[in-house]
Amino acid sequence: MASLRLRISILAFCTCLVIQCSCYGHSVLQKKHAALLIFGDSLYDPGNNNYINTTTDFQANWFPYGETFFKYPTGRFCDGRLIPDFLAQYAKLPFIPAYLQPGLNNYSNGVNFASGGAGALVESHQGFVTDLKTQISQFRKVEKLLRHKLGDAEAYTVLSKAVYIISIGSNDYISPLASNFSNEEYVGLVIGNLTIWIKEIYKKGGRKFGFSTLPPLNEIPSLRVHKPGDTSPSAEEVIPLVKLHNKALGKLLLKLKRELEGFKYSTIDLHTYLKQIINRPSKYGFSEGKTACCGSGPYGAINSCGGKRGVTKYQLCDNVAEYVFFDSFHPTEKVYRKLSKLWWRHNLKELFEV
């Protein structure tokens, strides 16, 4: 009887603390998992902007956003799931919650700090978004809580098992500030600030990172039509910026791998894949690569999806599965699913194998 009780208690001896459950007893050890921590912009934002003081330009919590999968608007800039949602699914985690979601107090599977419209520079959509610097200070709060609960050493271990993914830069390159610098200088600022972010997370224990190249910004519906009076870079002007950024990102990651012991990363070339899908949609199971499913004007370039951003009239396509772009800036869930699958199989999966 005593030995039976002992065996049960060994199997059930789990300590579930802020980021992760540690279970002792071999039948439950496999349950140990890496958490997923997410930073960045609207490509990854699960609804943080629902809870900040901003304008509808930086929100998406109304119909038809969310219509394909969730069946209600969540704040995601998409008809359905985003890349972090698919990655969480593949990693057998639940959807990772928005950091600003009221009442959130359990970070055991990870947390998502991303904010639609955010850039690596605080100037990008300043005052309307949670910039990267602020996202890092939110991460520091989570880290502090973790140390409080687990002690410094254990907190560090938990953070070193987690996977960190980030999508940042697009909003910096469609910002009017870009024209005040040479392309090289400006990319230097963006990459410089991204480096600060990576090093800060590394210092707190982070070792496993996932990055994507920037999308072909000149080929998103919004930039296909020049808007009078717009001081942001034009489609032609963003091409060299994106090219320089993607090259500099690759170089930075190689450099960090040399400099930071134990630094591991996985990348997906979002730029190349998206470009192929946009330009040869039928090869990838789509029929429309250039025009947004939801929006107004030529290419659906006017960012009016849902009619809540000043322009009340908009078109909505009948079959979203045929479209590469859902709104004037963002791909459809179907595109995100394809990209996520590619990334996971490529090598992101290995980062989750603790």
Ligand SMILES: *[C@@H]1O[C@H](CO)[C@@H](O)[C@H](O)[C@H]1NC(C)=O
């Ligand atoms: C929200 O922002 C608007 C415009 O910037 C400002 O007038 C208002 O006071 C802000 N509200 C809160 C609660 O901070």
Ligand SMILES: *[C@@H]1O[C@H](CO)[C@@H](O)[C@H](O)[C@H]1NC(C)=O
């Ligand atoms: C936090 O969530 C995890 C996973 O869903 C769960 O196992 C754990 O019991 C939760 N912890 C607390 C303190 O609620």
Ligand SMILES: *[C@@H]1O[C@H](CO)[C@@H](O)[C@H](O)[C@H]1NC(C)=O
């Ligand atoms: C660019 O520089 C000019 C001159 O210094 C300044 O007036 C302008 O506000 C700057 N533009 C941006 C977007 O910061």
Ligand SMILES: *[C@@H]1O[C@H](CO)[C@@H](O)[C@H](O)[C@H]1NC(C)=O
């Ligand atoms: C980060 O960006 C700011 C502008 O927001 C810039 O002044 C600063 O030099 C950048 N930092 C690095 C290390 O590039």
